[in-house]
Amino acid sequence: MADQNKCLQTLSDLAAKRRASVQVLRGGKDFTGRMAVLGFVPGSVVTVIQNYGRGPVLVTVKDVRIALGRGEALKVLVEVLPEE
């Protein structure tokens, strides 16, 4: 896997208010296809709005709030961007 090159984290690990850039989508074609349409494509910036460590995660991507189940957030590998 190319995961080691950059310091990649899963989206489910990110605390609220952190920004990150999508790098890799894991999972089947159906899942990656649905996510890509919503704007989870490599390079796009996501901001975590809510993450309580359990239950779903709420993020913003392309100016839209998207809720992801914890399992789904685990499949999105991101590169954390510095805080503004």
Next chain:
Amino acid sequence: MINQPRLVEGRRFVSMALAGQPNVGKSTVFNMLTGLSQHVGNWPGKTVERKTGQYTHAGQTIHLVDLPGTYSLTDNSEEERIARDFILRERPDVVIVIVNAAALERNLYLVAELLVLPVRIVVGLNMMDVAKQQGVEVEPHVLEAALRVPVVPLVATHNQGLYELMHAALHLAENGVNFAPNRPEIRPSHRAVLGDIRSLIAGKTPFPYPEDWAASKLLEGDVELTEAIRRSAPGQWERIHILLRQHEDASLDVAGGRYEWIERMVRAAILEPKAGVITLTDRLDRIALHPLLGIAVLIGIFGLVFWLTYTVALPIVDWLDAVVIFWLAESARGVLATGPAWLISLVVDGLIGGAGMVLVLLPVLGIFFAILGLLEDVGYLARSAYVMDRFMHWMGLHGRSFLPFFIGLGCNVPAVMGARVVGERRARLLTILLIPLVPCTARMAVIAFLAPAFFGERAALVTWGLVTINIVALALTGIVINRTVFKGEHVAFIMEMPLYHLPNARTIGLFVWNNTWSFVKKAGTLILLVSALVWALAYFPSGHIHTSLLARMGRWLEPLGQPMGLADWRMMVALLSSFIAKENTIAVLGILYGTESQLGLTTQVARALSTSSALAFLVIQMTFIPCVATVAAIKQETGWRWTGFSVGFLLILSLCFGILTYQVACLAGL
């Protein structure tokens, strides 16, 4: 590409389709344009709602079809297949795409997909006011110049820009020969393989798919298209298949390419980049989506639904029952005074006593749909799915399954159909199997009618207890079926949380009207027939109910009723008739216990049963097999095997619950 004018009854009309992603105010636009001229049905052979309507602009009649809200035109869901098939097969003169100006990039994804289809497009740039509030300034004419497609700014909720939108659409329909939009292209890295596939499928693409489009959909891994091409081009299939295998990463690349193109399109059109403002939605979500507060809000909303039902709807129900139905029965008696006795009995006891009882339930249904429509319109409904996601996982489901459960509180039939929002087959199946345990308004109305009669001041407590039994039964059934039959398969929860906004009276009004009207149509046909049938069974052969066919059937079932404390055959018949429609229980009790007595139905029924029997009756009523319309919907969605399982399971469950309740209540000395 110019279409011939279409003629209906000698008059020319223009056909247009309304497309858009979810949560862009598309239904508001449709409702504003068509109002009460709209017709709600289903897409042929599908369970997805199909809305059509008419709009007249400058003397020109426009037929408008509201396409299902879709994020893209890739084969991810039934809605997406319907939308693209309609555009490709029916070739509407113009497709109006509604986009949300506050989330332009994501919304233009659908536009990017539509632009490569052989159809003329007008973009309605909606929610300009919301965008402004968020600090986003969009320049419609700049976007128009970039896309080379008419772009009309809208605030649909205030009816701003709709005239201009339709003007632009009509102009394009009539003079659109030179329609040449800017079309997105695939990234250079996949241009060669796209060309190869394009030449392999040349002349072998089945109707109605354009070849360029089919080639790019193959690269995206579109299941329906892949299957179609495999069948239509068997000779080339092996080579196509190898190419696709070598470029399995292409689907992300195609989507990424579209987003890059969109970025170029909007770069000049968006004047002010978004400042980091904390919006109203952010503030409200801190409460509504909080793991604890969010649940409290949801419980509060359920409390409000029940409270409104009891304080607003039930007095209207009582009034309709005591005044209107009584007056109808008396007038009918007067008009038919000289007619034969059986006719008077049929009309007064059968039809008015039966169907009339159903119609008085309309206030309950109306209030529920008004609240549901309001919650959907302000954007709360998606939040309820979010806060319930954690709990739904216990049953192997996710937050989306909560929405059909919510709808099921109103009526189980749309809930079963609404289970389609749950993408995965197993999760959808489980959701459908559990829906009958959600007490619908008809069931609740029966309880609301009988509980006060049986339990007086403790009625509210009993009602809460009954609802709790249903929720616990639903959760336990879900957990058990998930662990045993479905072996805990994982399902994906991906859901957009729309912005909160002020409710639109017209949208909610039409929602209530469409849903309540479909109930009236059902009551007007099926339930009327059943009322007449039950009346006939109760009237013949002797003209007296205690020696009727119905009494014989009921007495035959009495041994079954014994362990549940339901030795009165009339209660067994009332229970059985609830299979036709839940509210029939009251209607049938009305017929069986007569309407002429001054005592009133509830008092008479209460006198016939002991407290433990009454409790058992209500518990069975709440968990009994669903009504025939729900069973039909389950059959349509899942097939006979699962329908049989569902009915059999609920029958056993409710009878066991009934026996258990009666025996425990008797032991407790009730």
